[in-house]
Amino acid sequence: MTGKILMLREPEVSTYTSYGCLFSMMDEDVWPWIFNNFIQLRFAKDWGILTFDSHQLLLKNCPGISFYDLPQDMIVQKWDHSLRNVITESIDLGYYLFIYVDRYYIAGTSSYQREHFPQELFIYGYDLERETVYVADNSQDNRFIAARCSFDELEQGYWELEHTRGFVTEIRFLKRNVPSNSQINLEQIAVNLEYYLYSRKRPDQVEDQEFEYGIQAVELLLTELDAQESAAGELDARPYDLLYEHKWLLEQRVAYLMDNGFIFEDRPVQRGMERLKGAYAALRDRVLEYNASRQTSLLQSISEQLKRNLEEEKRCLTILLHMVREGKASVAKAWTSAAGELVRQ
Known part of the structure; x- marks a missing residue:
């Protein structure tokens, strides 16, 4: 297989990349769960941002998404520092990926070759003939935009992250869970x-x-x-x-x-x-x-x-x-x- 692109639709909610991920891949029957949640807001004083409550857990808790994460050392042991292999094997099995990369190494971003800045990135496909990966994030004008970047840029952007905190370096694997069986509460x-x-x-x-x-x-x-x-x-x-x-x-x-x-x-x-x-x-x-x-x-x-x-x-x-x-x-x-x-x- 030379490439595969997973389903991605225009998200209704996408202020942050994680929200764009959820709303762009979820099935219609997830709406009852959405309506039960996404009501409370909170302002995180250390981060200086206004978000929905349980901001970091919404992707993990959504009944329409199967969510798994692996620490970086397990990625190294199984795939031997090859993000390319992680992506192709996961996409082939129907798994989206959600990672952090250093935007300094990603062409087309405002930080490219200017400043080191960790950024969430959603991966939904690949093309081996063009050596590119299909990605989406909020790096431009707070809009959830789909784009392509090279495998080489992505490899460098991930492995050069100057962070030791697990939530930045771990890789999250997401799969559509249909039906979700969510109900209004x-x-x-x-x-x-x-x-x-x-x-x-x-x-x-x-x-x-x-x-x-x-x-x-x-x-x-x-x-x-x-x-x-x-x-x-x-x-x-x-x-x-x-x-x-x-x-x-x-x-x-x-x-x-x-x-x-x-x-x-x-x-x-x-x-x-x-x-x-x-x-x-x-x-x-x-x-x-x-x-x-x-x-x-x-x-x-x-x-x-x-x-x-x-x-x-x-x-x-x-x-x-x-x-x-x-x-x-x-x-x-x-x-x-x-x-x-x-x-x-």
């Missing part, structure tokens, strides 16, 4: 909405650094905007991309729950979610406009719009939380009634 959705709305962390949360959660995590962006007014530097656009994707998922979640009878249909609520998504799309666009122009006057308008969005979001999610709680009670009542009928029979 209204209780989980309600709890996650509460945690986000009231800025709470899960009782079983294990923290390797200091985090802020939920709405309070988003409000940290207001502090950053205040500090930015005197610096006139570039804004990190990723949090605003994430907030838009968060609201896109919220709109899709509400539509799914209504269409499938988990909560009562309510057009005003659906329109409210659509407006909220649009408001965060406009906010994201304004951030991009600022980064292009560096007009400090835009920072005040970004801050004011974020405040308005948050107030509207609190109102919408309070209503949604009530609807989900009511839906859960209705489902429980239906099950109780059905069980009672069976007993009487």
